[in-house]
Amino acid sequence: MGIQERKEREKERRRQQIIVAAKKVFSDKGFNKATMEDIATEAELSPGTLYLYFKNKEELYASLSLRILQYLNLRLAHVNKDADLPPDKKIDGLLEAMHDVYDFDPMIIINMFHLQSSETLRNLSPEVMDEIKELAGSSIAAIAKIFACGIKQGAYIDQHPTALADIFWSLFSGVILWETSKNVIDKKKDYLKKTMDLAFKIFINGISK
Amino acid sequence: MGIQERKEREKERRRQQIIVAAKKVFSDKGFNKATMEDIATEAELSPGTLYLYFKNKEELYASLSLRILQYLNLRLAHVNKDADLPPDKKIDGLLEAMHDVYDFDPMIIINMFHLQSSETLRNLSPEVMDEIKELAGSSIAAIAKIFACGIKQGAYIDQHPTALADIFWSLFSGVILWETSKNVIDKKKDYLKKTMDLAFKIFINGISK
Amino acid sequence: MGIQERKEREKERRRQQIIVAAKKVFSDKGFNKATMEDIATEAELSPGTLYLYFKNKEELYASLSLRILQYLNLRLAHVNKDADLPPDKKIDGLLEAMHDVYDFDPMIIINMFHLQSSETLRNLSPEVMDEIKELAGSSIAAIAKIFACGIKQGAYIDQHPTALADIFWSLFSGVILWETSKNVIDKKKDYLKKTMDLAFKIFINGISK
Amino acid sequence: MGIQERKEREKERRRQQIIVAAKKVFSDKGFNKATMEDIATEAELSPGTLYLYFKNKEELYASLSLRILQYLNLRLAHVNKDADLPPDKKIDGLLEAMHDVYDFDPMIIINMFHLQSSETLRNLSPEVMDEIKELAGSSIAAIAKIFACGIKQGAYIDQHPTALADIFWSLFSGVILWETSKNVIDKKKDYLKKTMDLAFKIFINGISK
């Protein structure tokens, strides 16, 4: 029993160890340039070991998205928990959550798009694919719920909450992507946070009546 | 000589033939999964021929971005040409241009991000890199100019026009990316245009006083 | 640990296995005609494995030169060890060493020239390049030292020992090269050893007072 | 008649034009790194044209050796023409001829060895191969004849003249090869001529009674 559990925990710890390493390597080099050996080295494991915990490179990659989506979900659930919170407070919570998600792993957000983009591979096992779908879906739903609350109270324009959520998420990821790519191109200073704040402000303003 | 000219035209036609094929293949498979042989086959040419027109895979890839950026630039220049146009007419022109850019090549927008992302390699010749930088820069500048006009007239909030342009562009590309990836995930219907319209509406509303 | 050591030895054995195969294939076909696949097949390994032991084709190639230079160095050091040996005995030792070097690997001498010729590429890692330089240098120095001894004792003409060493080495390699190429051209019998003996005799005679 | 002849001459001129270009390119880059396009560009012709004059790359390459061997033959024939010249004068002529051969085209001598070495290809047409064999043979024979003369007069040691000629040629080419490769390795000053003089002096001294 106890021994079973400890094994379980150890196994999970290993998984995390690999995920952390993978996050770093994928962030530094991107999916294709990152090699399994890079990740193994970073995790201080051997390449073979990675395959004991992840079916293949793509599934390992997908796990990162899962991880951040789980975190996002958690945060959004927390915001929605208190049903009586006034809309603007909820919005505050939402924005704070988004900032934290970004801080949680700035680069992985970018990689998530590669994952979702056509480039990425259909080799994902259905289970992982399903889990991603579900988490992404429930994240959007949670955001939509926040907006729905404001709409119901007449604070926001009367649009489908999910559409607003999609746009909000698009804005969030678009800004990260664009500001980051500007840095690659220009090496100038990193205005991301300020730009993000302004973007959110415009968005909230834009949906307010 | 007429003969000289015809050769020139033929050469350009070949380039286009390759670009069209590359666009299709890159869009279908993404940069890394697409092989030069795929593209050659699609273009009904031999692999070696591609290298007569493009230095390497990445430069061929970059050419696609160049092409769409050139188109965007052209359209935006047109909008800015008439200095006396009222801000809201200019905005109309801007939105129309963005729609057309998307129609011009929906998938390539997505690939542009791969190009700019950290994943992308420095094998690009400096000239091509410079040209991309310049075109991207002048596109943003043109968009900023449109907003600047509205700001000066007191129609829009007093923020740095370039920041607004960055956010606008982020929103545009974020929506494309997100809606596209939703389709990959969900295979549901394509709400992109409607979502984009709403996104733009919110944005304009958001920056209006 | 014994286990550590055995692995070390096995790894070295593999290296040798590859080197032996490479020697054969390079000797048969020359650098450019020899393919890595040829070598892998000869070594009964897969192509990828070669790259676990050698950075690239050129470095594998260079290793062969290194190996023979190391052997030459060893032999020459041995000759020079006994400082009191009379000059003619040292010359005997030198000639014997040269013969053995040739026996050690007749063809590789020829390939060494390809390595050094302008044709050869700079893909060699600096370390390997340095090592070759150093070994070649110390070989020549060792030969020069032998001659210097004879010069000091008034047995040989008073010329810079290094110049004599260069000429001696040139003669040695020139004879190998020429006799070998005659065989390619003519397929006649192999007079190399006899020619070499005569060449050395003339040389020694030529530098004697 | 005249028209036929002129065409013949023009064709020969073209051949020479190509040979000159090939000499330069092969000398700069070596056989494998030199491309037919390089040569065509240097000759201000198109790649296709080269194939009107030479069957393939290798045969073009072989022509260079032919050319220098022809020159050497000519010079040696001249030395041997005057049968009554005393041996030491003939040697002077020989040495002078060798120096001129080197000046005629320093690098091509080196390439000749690549040509003759195992690396080089059996693709040569039999005619070209035969011609090379013949020219090389008659050059050696001419050199041997010079030595034979001295042997008969009792000035040189009694060895087979052809063996001496082989060794002489080996020495000559060995010095060129070695000094050149030293330069590649060391980038130091070019001592070739001085070394060559000393080498010849030692050789002559060595074969003298």
Added chain:
DNA sequence: CATGAATGAGGCTTCATTCAT
């Protein structure tokens, strides 16, 4: 479970050669 050496398929790219103009 962990290892890490070995695999081998497959990609990008070059370039000698051809052939329609």
Added chain:
DNA sequence: AATGAATGAAGCCTCATTCAT
């Protein structure tokens, strides 16, 4: 005869994955 665009075979090398220890 000359051209030069097109060909396509072939080479080097990488790296995800496996498997004997």
